Amino acid sequence: xxxxxxxxxxxxxxxxxxxxxxxxxxxxxxxxxxxxxxxxxxxxxxxxxxxxxxxxxxxxxxxxxxxxxxxxxxxxxxxxxxxxxxxxxxxxxxxxxxxxxxxxxxxxx
Numbered sequence: 326x327x328x329x330x331x332x333x334x335x336x337x338x339x340x341x342x343x344x345x346x347x348x349x350x351x352x353x354x355x356x357x358x359x360x361x362x363x364x365x366x367x368x369x370x371x372x373x374x375x376x377x378x379x380x381x382x383x384x385x386x387x388x389x390x391x392x393x394x395x396x397x398x399x400x401x402x403x404x405x406x407x408x409x410x411x412x413x414x415x416x417x418x419x420x421x422x423x424x425x426x427x428x429x430x431x432x433x434x
Contacts (some may be wrong), residue, residue: 363398364420366405367428370395376431378417379408394428405434 370376370389379386382403389395399405399420407414417434418424 364422364425366397366399366402366418366420366424367394367426368397368405368431368434369393369428372432372433377408379406379413381406381413382420389431 367370368389369392370391374392375390375433377386378389378397379398380399380403382400383398385422386408387397397405401420401422403420405417405420407417417431418429
């Protein structure tokens with residue numbers, strides 16, 4: 326009887342450990358997705374004037390100085406707008422994963 330009880334306790338312990346391990350993996354995968362969601366858009370202002378752009382997804386504006394590369398963290402599907410006089414202008418780009426880390430020339434947008 327003691328052997329059966331010991332075996333049963335061992336099986337319960339193993340199954341509980343297995344379930345806990347699976348849950349830990351699932352939580353880790355969700356955290357990786359949430360943290361890794363940002364796409365770094367790099368924009369070089371290759372014009373002769375300083376310009377301002379507006380990140381529609383992050384509700385913030387950025388000043389792009391002449392001949393400087395500015396990095397903006399956005400999510401896929403977010404839109405980047407021209408921004409002048411406190412108003413959004415035309416859509417410059419819609420963010421996609423293949424833009425991550427690549428320099429976009431402002432004059433080409």
